[in-house]
Amino acid sequence: MEDAIVIYTSKTGFTQQYALWIARALHCEILDSKFVTAEDLNNRRIVIYGGHVVSGHVTGLQRFYRRYQASCAGRVLVFGTGLLKETSMNLDKVAAKTKALLTTNEPFYYFQGSVTTDAVPLWRRVQLAYLNRKYHNELACSEAERITPLVRHVQQQI
Template sequence: MKTVIVYKSKTGFAKKYAEWISEELSADIFEASDVNINMLTVYDTVIYGGGLYAIGINGVKLITQNIEKLKDKKVVVFATGASTSRGEVIQEVKNKNFTTEQQKYMMFFYLRGGFNYSKLKPFDKVLMTLLKWKIKNKKKKGKELTPDEKGMIAAYDNPVDFTRKKNINKLIDYVYS
């Protein structure tokens, strides 16, 4: 079984998981900017990973726009984010990123990553600062913050890393099944 891992990572969390998965599966690994769909068609298993940004998976169009060429492969997509894994959130991410038809041809996994404001590019910093202001405004108005919002505010000044190698176990088991 020939396997490839492709990832797109802004702050390093998706890259870290991609490297661990590559080690476990003895798979080839590439950054998304270094591949094209024709390179991927020679593999039996294609794994794509990217960070979540406003519930969109960074760079996943490589897979979604080429699903027809990958239908006969085992396709796995993973996303990383700072939030805990909750069923309704995972379903929302799947539905935003993949049509019902696309979901038939792939398996999706959420791997908890982290948040490091200092590693963001200027545009992403602006977006995250706007989000921070929005959350702080909510708090000023006396509204209850969600656990994710509380965690996000705390992580601005203190980066958090929730990556754990054991988080890839279900994905690895699926690939071997």
């Protein structure tokens, strides 16, 4: 699908995994935000951006959008990932910040993830263990079920 592209920022790997699942479902190109150029975004009807949710915002989104706003002529959809369940987060706040930045009314998507502890430093592993214990995190559904709302929304727009 030439009309869409998935751009992501990932440090631990699960945002990248969601980006891969979404790109596979939509049969579209996927790029790490570090390697994006304006030419990659030209003539795309939909740009899907994903990043980790930290302190009420999606990491890297503001910098990405400021840099490539002129190239994102089409819609920009945003998904965020995190270890916490949706019920443990203030997703309305994240969605409001995202919509204010993008000046759009597109929905915000949140996907709960997990992390391979081998891929992160020791201090982060301790933090992750604490969060898992505190919030009793378990994934509620399969990856296909989690990304379905975003995939359907994109398919309806194209």
